[in-house]
Amino acid sequence: MSIYTSNGNERVLSQQAFLVSETDETGTIVFANDDFCKIAGYNIDELIGKPHNMVRHPDMPKAAFKDLWETVKRGETWTGFVKNNVKGGSEFYWVYATVYPVLRNGKRYYMSCRKKPVADEIASSIALYKTLV
Numbered sequence: 001m002s003i004y005t006s007n008g009n010e011r012v013l014s015q016q017a018f019l020v021s022e023t024d025e026t027g028t029i030v031f032a033n034d035d036f037c038k039i040a041g042y043n044i045d046e047l048i049g050k051p052h053n054m055v056r057h058p059d060m061p062k063a064a065f066k067d068l069w070e071t072v073k074r075g076e077t078w079t080g081f082v083k084n085n086v087k088g089g090s091e092f093y094w095v096y097a098t099v100y101p102v103l104r105n106g107k108r109y110y111m112s113c114r115k116k117p118v119a120d121e122i123a124s125s126i127a128l129y130k131t132l133v
C-alpha cells in the first residue's frame, strides 16, 4: 500500500505515513526515514549532510521557520504545518510537524516527526501563510 497518492502536483499523505528526519544544531540532515525519503523523492544519500532547507517550498513564510528555530533552541517543542517541495520542484506535500531537541553523546540534535494534516488545517495554513513573509 502506497504511503501517498499524487493528484498531479500534490502528494497527499496516507493516514499511516510517518515522516521522520533529524538534523544537527546547524540544520544539517543526519537522518531520514524511508517515508520521508519516498515522499520527498530522494535517496537517503542525497539527504544526509545537506541543509534541511533543501526541501523548502517558496510558499513557506520565513516567519514560520524563525519561530521553529527559536522554539527548539529554547529547548521546547514546535508544532506546525509545513509545505515541502518534492525533488525537482514540480510536486509538493503538506505535513503536520512536531520538532523537538534531543541530546546524544553530549551533542544536541533536532528531530522532526510528521503526519498527514486534515484538509481544513491545510486550508487555514494556506490563508495564514499568505499574510506572513
Ligand SMILES: Cc1cc2nc3c(=O)[nH]c(=O)nc-3n(C[C@H](O)[C@H](O)[C@H](O)COP(=O)(O)O)c2cc1C
Pocket (backbone or CB within 6 Å): 021, 022, 023, 027, 051, 052, 053, 054, 055, 056, 057, 060, 062, 065, 068, 072, 082, 084, 099, 110, 111, 112
Ligand atoms: C529537525 C528539523 C526539521 C526541519 N524540517 C524542515 C522541512 O521539512 N522543510 C523545511 O522547509 N524546513 C525544515 N526545517 C527548517 C530548515 O532548517 C530551514 O530553517 C528552513 O527550510 C528555511 O530555510 P532558511 O532557514 O535557509 O531560510 C527543519 C528544521 C529542523 C531543525
